[in-house]
Amino acid sequence: MPADLHYDRSLGDLDISDPAKSPLDEKLSALCHCFATSDPSARSRLRGSASFDDFYTLLSFSRRSAVFAMRDRNTEHIVDGLTAITMIEPNRIDFRDALVALSLLNHAAREIGANPEDLFGKAASLADPKMSHLILGFLKRPEDERDIQKSWGYTVVETKAGPGILGWGFESYQxxxxxxxxxxxxxxxxxxxxxxxxxxxxxxxxxxxxxxSVDDSVLKQALTSVRAV
Incomplete structure (x- = not known):
């Protein structure tokens, strides 16, 4: 991947609570389309030439794609996000990061009425065997294990621009x-x-x-009454 195809953490590009579309999203989308229409040997060469940072750029793109899919009600964002994941070699990243991205794309697909089984199945055909197994295996998980709030530490909220994704800490929230x-x-x-x-x-x-503070007994009593953080 070209050196300029990377998100900037300092600009908030990795935040998916309220992301703004960027020219980089369009470049990565074009790269995904090129990858998807390439032959297996070309796809393998691209994976082999990608760096660790490249893989995490693709994961960031896939997470952002989940948000934009819900905002635009457009399945193409989900296709792009899944294709980005198929460009990754799972043994060169923490495979759990790929599963998180898959959970968000699965949620987005269901939110807009798309068929996750169909989308994930087509994506798996582009991936290497290990990533294909990871993608198809996600769909075999029980419903609760695919739920982003119950199992993956995320929840969807409304922003002025549309849906966004926040972290979810599993504590009592009322x-x-x-x-x-x-x-x-x-x-x-x-x-x-x-x-x-x-x-x-x-x-x-x-x-x-x-x-x-000095009197932590008062603090302890106060914290027991906290309804949400």
Whole structure:
């Protein structure tokens, strides 16, 4: 892959809570289309020439594609995201990162009424044997193990631009206010002030050490009444 085909973390490109489309997305989409129409030997050569960073750029693209698929109600984004995953050699990454991306694309497909089995099946035919096994194996998981909130630590929220994806921490979450919208607004405020929020996560915990003081018994009592973080 060309050296300029990489997302910039400092610009928030890896954040999928409210991503903005970029020229890089279009370049990677074109690369995916080229890969999908190539013969098996050409696909193998591209995989072999890709670096570790290239693979994680493709994973970032696949996660972003899940968001844009839900916003545009367009299956092509899911096809692109899945194709990007087929360009990866699973033994050169943490295979769990590919599974996370697959979970998001599966969720997006179902949200827009597409058929995940058909889309994943076609993608698997482009992948190397190990990645093909990973893709097809994901569909065989029980329903709860494919659910992004129950098993993969993500949830979908509404932003001004449409659906976005936030982290989900599996803790008790019964807010009386729209904490997701408050968190998104704070993240945007930080971005405008030239800071970069790393992640926005709901249903997380609140480590007592952050609020520790002289009388921690009062803190402990207060934390027991917290409904959501």
């Amino acid at each position: 807010p009386t206010y729209r904490l997701d919208q408050i968190a998104l607004a704070l993240a945007q405020l930080m971005k405008r002030d030239k800071y970069q929020a790393t992640d926005v996560t709901l249903a997380s915990d609140l480590p007592p050490v952050w609020l520790s």
